[in-house]
Amino acid sequence: xxxxxxxxxxxxxxxxxxxxxxxxxxxxxxxxxxxxxxxxxxxxxxxxxxxxxxxxxxxxxxxxxxxxxxxxxxxxxxxxxxxxxxxxxxxxxxxxxxxxxxxxxxxxxxxxxxxxxxxxxxxxxxxxxxxxxxxxxxxxxxxxxxxxxxxxxxxxxxxxxxxxxxxxxxxxxxxx
Amino acid sequence: xxxxxxxxxxxxxxxxxxxxxxxxxxxxxxxxxxxxxxxxxxxxxxxxxxxxxxxxxxxxxxxxxxxxxxxxxxxxxxxxxxxxxxxxxxxxxxxxxxxxxxxxxxxxxxxxxxxxxxxxxxxxxxxxxxxxxxxxxxxxxxxxxxxxxxxxxxxxxxxxxxxxxxxxxxxxxxxxxxxxxxxxxxxxxxxxxxxxxxxxxxxxxxxxxxxxxxxxxxxxxxxxxxxxxxxxxxxxxxxxxxxxxxxxxxxxxxxxxxxxxxxxxxxxxxxxxxxxxxxxxxxxxxxxxxxxxxxxxxxxxxxxxxxxxxxxxxxxxxxxxxxxxxxxxxxxxxxxxxxxxxxxxxxxxxxxxxxxxxxxxxxxxxxxxxxxxxxxxxxxxxxxxxxxxxxxxxxxxxxxxxxxxxxxxxxxxxxxxxxxxxxxxxxxxxxxxxxxxxxxxxxxxxxxxxxxxxxxxxxxxxxxxxxxxxxxxxxxxxxxxxxxxxxxxxxxxxxxx
Numbered sequence: 001x002x003x004x005x006x007x008x009x010x011x012x013x014x015x016x017x018x019x020x021x022x023x024x025x026x027x028x029x030x031x032x033x034x035x036x037x038x039x040x041x042x043x044x045x046x047x048x049x050x051x052x053x054x055x056x057x058x059x060x061x062x063x064x065x066x067x068x069x070x071x072x073x074x075x076x077x078x079x080x081x082x083x084x085x086x087x088x089x090x091x092x093x094x095x096x097x098x099x100x101x102x103x104x105x106x107x108x109x110x111x112x113x114x115x116x117x118x119x120x121x122x123x124x125x126x127x128x129x130x131x132x133x134x135x136x137x138x139x140x141x142x143x144x145x146x147x148x149x150x151x152x153x154x155x156x157x158x159x160x161x162x163x164x165x166x167x168x169x170x171x172x173x174x175x176x
Numbered sequence: 177x178x179x180x181x182x183x184x185x186x187x188x189x190x191x192x193x194x195x196x197x198x199x200x201x202x203x204x205x206x207x208x209x210x211x212x213x214x215x216x217x218x219x220x221x222x223x224x225x226x227x228x229x230x231x232x233x234x235x236x237x238x239x240x241x242x243x244x245x246x247x248x249x250x251x252x253x254x255x256x257x258x259x260x261x262x263x264x265x266x267x268x269x270x271x272x273x274x275x276x277x278x279x280x281x282x283x284x285x286x287x288x289x290x291x292x293x294x295x296x297x298x299x300x301x302x303x304x305x306x307x308x309x310x311x312x313x314x315x316x317x318x319x320x321x322x323x324x325x326x327x328x329x330x331x332x333x334x335x336x337x338x339x340x341x342x343x344x345x346x347x348x349x350x351x352x353x354x355x356x357x358x359x360x361x362x363x364x365x366x367x368x369x370x371x372x373x374x375x376x377x378x379x380x381x382x383x384x385x386x387x388x389x390x391x392x393x394x395x396x397x398x399x400x401x402x403x404x405x406x407x408x409x410x411x412x413x414x415x416x417x418x419x420x421x422x423x424x425x426x427x428x429x430x431x432x433x434x435x436x437x438x439x440x441x442x443x444x445x446x447x448x449x450x451x452x453x454x455x456x457x458x459x460x461x462x463x464x465x466x467x468x469x470x471x472x473x474x475x476x477x478x479x480x481x482x483x484x485x486x487x488x489x490x491x492x493x494x495x496x497x498x499x500x501x502x503x504x505x506x507x508x509x510x511x512x513x514x515x516x517x518x519x520x521x522x523x524x525x526x527x528x529x530x531x532x533x534x535x536x537x538x539x540x541x542x543x544x545x546x547x548x549x550x551x552x553x554x555x556x557x558x559x560x561x562x563x564x565x566x567x568x569x570x571x572x573x574x575x576x577x578x579x580x581x582x583x584x585x586x587x588x589x590x591x592x593x594x595x596x597x598x599x600x601x602x603x604x605x606x607x608x609x610x611x612x613x614x615x616x617x618x619x620x621x622x623x624x625x626x627x628x629x630x631x632x633x634x635x636x637x638x639x640x641x642x643x644x645x646x647x648x649x650x651x652x653x654x655x656x657x658x659x660x661x662x663x664x665x666x667x668x669x670x671x672x673x
Contacts, residue, residue, distance in 0.1 A: 015639075019639075021635075037640065039636045051640065056589065060637075071589070074590065078638040080638055082630040082634050082637070083584070084596055114525070116556055140526050141559060143410075144359070144363055
């Protein structure tokens with residue numbers, strides 16, 4: 001899809017893209033002008049020239065500095081490598097991203113950031129727990145991860161048993 | 177010489193062993209777990225056998241099944257690689273009972289050196305200095321408490337059958353002791369199939385320096401110099417180099433001689449590694465014997481020119497080593513960076529998932545031992561090692577520069593890796609000087625975090641990519657059974673039009 005040149009009827013279109021990187025939100029307003037773009041991030045404007053991309057490599061210039069960027073995406077996740085630095089962005093599509101402030105839902109349960117094996121659940125339903133107490137131990141890639149209570153509370157529900165295989169980001173233990 | 181060898185391992189080391197087999201005219205036979213059906217190592221084998229479900233206990237640690245397959249395939253020998261069953265006495269014995277040569281030391285020497293407690297006692301008798309600690313595996317919590325009080329905190333709890341930092345816990349006060357022991361036991365059980373742990377004095381800020389040794393069935397013994405392995409995270413080496421920047425020739429020869437004493441005392445045959453801790457006063461202590469080919473063996477190969485895996489196979493077949501100590505020298509400098517699927521910004525949390533793009537560095541003095549490919553889903557069941565990047569150059573400074581340039585060339589997208597982290601380590605003054613101890617990463621973790629200097633350019637690239645809905649870059653998850661729809665392929669610009 002690369003290599004479309006000016007004159008194909010796509011002009012002056014402005015799109016806004018929102019990405020999350022390490023919990024921080026970034027917005028990029030992208031305007032296409034033939035093979036070039038203008039991009040605005042916050043207050044800063046960039047002229048993006050000489051854009052060319054092939055397979056997973058994208059080349060462009062910003063203020064006469066040439067960047068060769070490796071990128072790939074799967075779903076809403078964008079992986080970008082630039083001069084040895086790696087960036088992982090989650091693209092927010094559709095509804096605007098709601099900050100976690102006042103969300104309230106976060107912190108009620110623990111889940112594993114990756115698939116693994118539930119090795120131990122040292123708590124039972126009804127147990128009062130302090131903040132930082134281990135609620136579950138999950139093993140993945142030969143490493144045991146201790147999942148600790150994000151706050152003090154009472155154990156409301158336990159979704160898995162010891163010895164069970166779990167998926168990433170599924171609640172294991174929920175607090176009241 | 178053997179005709180067929182079964183390689184009881186996976187990933188990069190299985191491929192490394194298969195290459196040595198090929199060069200020796202031996203047929204390599206592979207094995208795989210359920211999730212490893214599509215793993216890279218199988219492409220290097222003449223035939224491959226399914227050995228069980230994905231968890232290691234059901235497959236790569238399944239002694240009965242592996243021996244059964246070895247008999248069925250009609251192999252003469254089994255190479256265990258590293259990890260899994262590499263230092264498992266029961267496995268070595270099961271091989272011997274089935275008249276299959278285990279490529280490694282005998283079950284008896286394995287039992288001796290693989291058991292950290294027994295090996296400490298043997299080494300002590302051979303007049304090689306050891307770290308003060310337990311002379312027997314601890315059973316009662318009281319025996320741990322007693323020894324800890326005797327040698328003084330901090331102490332370290334270690335898996336008796338362990339290696340690679342698994343099952344290891346540093347304990348700074350008595351209050352932490354009991355929890356650390358049970359955590360160590362659980363990890364040891366899972367990683368080695370044996371929950372035995374013991375305790376010794378913990379030496380603060382040591383250098384971890386090991387010697388490659390080799391002994392044949394004719395009693396010839398040589399050492400192939402040292403590897404400096406002090407760059408560690410979670411007690412696991414991630415960067416190794418040889419020669420060690422802190423050893424002088426006198427100390428090198430003393431430690432080499434001690435290493436040879438250790439394996440001779442243990443009547444150890446085959447390639448092995450004698451690990452030492454070196455304290456702030458450059459006093460060295462025997463740490464343990466690693467009775468296997470090591471992850472970091474390529475740097476020794478780079479400076480000595482000796483193919484260690486081929487030597488392992490020859491020694492197991494009864495050949496003499498054929499190299500005399502005085503013929504060996506260290507030529508130039510070599511460094512290895514272990515490339516892991518993990519997130520250094522998040523406590524080195526493993527990061528399994530699909531590799532969306534992969535570009536490996538090339539050029540003079542660059543070697544890659546890799547076990548992955550583009551489009552492969554890195555499974556969550558095993559050690560997160562993806563590959564090893566090894567550079568060689570005439571001197572250390574050039575070798576570091578070559579490694580850093582190669583890391584810059586190494587592109588892996590789709591999962592998190594430690595590639596950038598490796599480069600940031602090598603950019604530090606401490607690493608450049610070469611005088612670093614095993615706590616280097618812990619003490620400098622904040623300085624080792626990425627600066628994200630190119631955030632704007634990276635965001636722009638992501639936005640342009642998003643604007644195109646680039647069909648060619650989307651690798652669909654084969655597990656999801658959903659392909660991309662025509663709408664997804666069109667992308668935002670086309671929809672706007």
